[in-house]
Amino acid sequence: MSQETKKIAIAETGGEIHLGGEDAKKTIRIWFDCNCPYCRRHWIDNLDNYIAKIEAGELHLVMIPVAFLTTYSVEAGSLLFGMVPYGAGLYLDVFRDAIFHGISESEGNDEAAVSAKIGALFENIIKPYLKENNLSQEDFAKNTAAISTEKIKGNTERAFEKGINGVPHIE
Secondary structure (H helix, E strand, O other): OOHHHHOOOEEEEOOEEEEOOOOOOEEEEEEEEOOOHHHHHHHHHHHHHHHHHHHOOOEEEEEEEEOOOOHHHHHHHHHHHHHHHHOHHHHHHHHHHHHHOOOOHHHOOOHHHHHHHHHHHHHHHHHHHHHHOOOOHHHHHHHHHOOOOHHHHHHHHHHHHOOOOOOOEEO
């Protein structure tokens, strides 16, 4: 994680994850599913460009995770909300791995595969971050235990209410 990425403002409000300042020249809102192969391709192709524009103060990116597809959609999306209080660097590290190196859509409802992927995210990214920053796993567990799947379910319902039935959906 770069020092610059650590300086990106990150916040969560109303089920939306905001990266960058709201005073940026442009705002893009992206509805996505963590287990969607089309979303995966979109993020692989565009995330670095978005980050560069956020760092330059040109873009305010609003990320809205939904669960259209699988159990992994819910679990990974919920995990993303839990990363927000720890800053943009950790959030983006977990996001990249959860999306870019997630599990295949065909395994998205396999509880063992989903559990293994979420466990790997914790072991490979979150646990080292906690150690590096002298944070306890117990405090992390307490802080993230309050993160529920309700935000993902709420976003999914809002998407359908708005007529969004496919992702990535960019506004």
